[in-house]
Amino acid sequence: MKVLKTSFCVIVLLFLFVSAGIILASNTDNHTVTVTVTAINELEIIGGNITLTINTATAGSNPDDQTDSTTADLNWTTNEASKKITILSNILAASANFTLTAEATSISGGTATAPQTPTTTAADFITGVATTIGTCDLTYVGSATAAEGTGSDAHTITYTLTAV
Template sequence: MKKRIIIISILLLGYFVFFARDRLIFAASLSVTGGDIVLTISTAVAGGNPDSVSNEVSGLSYGTNPQTYKITARTSLAAPLFTLMVLVKNIQTGGSGSGGTAQSQITLSTTDQDVVVGVTGGTLANPHTCTLEYTASATAAQGTGNDVHTITYTIVKQ
């Protein structure tokens, strides 16, 4: 009897550790991959505004419970000198459900804006992923300087 209890206990623990935790997400989760980035505008074609600069080295990793979620983005910088836009690309559905639908490129502001809608499923072990394409632009009239944005991505019920 004692042996049975031990075996059942070990099996239950194994389930939680190796199956349940990896297969289920009871709350939506999201993380940014790729770290912080710097976009440097340093060139122009004579007679035109400075060239815009893009970067696609970062992304999102996310998952939800069976309900439908969306991902929003906002910046902490209330009065930027220059323009920063983001576009979600290359959505890869992880495991089950849907990684959602990317929205059009947005200019980041301090208001939450949808970047992905219709997200369902995904697990901690096999999350949905996507690429973040940032584009920075500046005009000659705006001059030189630095904008430091803290971009917050949030996954919320749709």
């Protein structure tokens, strides 16, 4: 009787081991696919420099504004949320001879703010930028009064895609 019990145990154990072996014999196999996406925040001015020449006026009025919205575009791509684009100039607005304003027009991928007078402190130019590609026309308007006389201002305008 003892032999029978022992044998039965051996059978059960063998059955379990071999069954486990069958399971491990593997009718499945796998591998891993890994994708790593880094933060992407790219911004680029397309087009050349802008020259605004104020040289006309209606008699009795200040000189006519000069506008350029075709020379330069601003493009951006970001895969992060909560971004904005700021604008600044290397010239303090109060120190400039004339008035320059910039505005993002025909915009996609963000929300344009009101026309900005760029100065040495960065100001919001486009808001609501998040995981998107975007583009806009850069519309510059140069204004002068008769009292401001003649001369020129050479602004270096910098746009920055940054966190809100």
